[in-house]
Amino acid sequence: MSVPIFSGQNYDYWAIKMKTYFQSQKLWELVEEGVTLPEDSSTSSSAEKGKLENKKAKDSEALYYIQTAVVDHIFPRISVATSAKEAWSILQKEYQGSTKVRIIKLQTLRRDFENMKMKDSETIDEYYTKVRELVNQLKAYGEDIPEKRVVEKLLISVTEKYDPIVTTIEETKDITTLTVTELVGSLEAYEKRRSRREENSLENAFLV
Known part of the structure; x- marks a missing residue:
């Protein structure tokens, strides 16, 4: 598995991919928390020293992965970092902003998510793509977005023409276990059936 390369664009998506990569290598905890050094190593046992x-x-392995994951013109920014956490923080601060900036951005994203509504001109696929992109941005800023929340958001924010299928889903499905994939599939199937009925009605109108 090769590390995703960051060229200076779409940091949020790159960070999500890198987090997944580090988790697969059991290194994410080190990147996030760093290595805690004992105040007095002289009192540590041989086993403790070995663990350290x-x-x-x-940590050096994780740092190397970060170094190889950035293009040459970005590398100088982290070249002096001596730990994975330090290198990660440098990139995060530069491309996501300071803690204060990230908090403000997160609040804006939360508000955007709550206010998001499907437009009459949008298809389910188009609207879900927008929702998914916003969810990915929220996750990149540390927000936990469970699948149940995305399901609920879609159900309450699609346009009125989907009310019949939404009502059916709410009455016949367990919303707490319904997956986003299942929901989107049901909405798209309804959308296609509705579109075919409208086309047939239009054709019949021309025949009259």
């Missing part, structure tokens, strides 16, 4: 050295080696 292993953590340092893993």
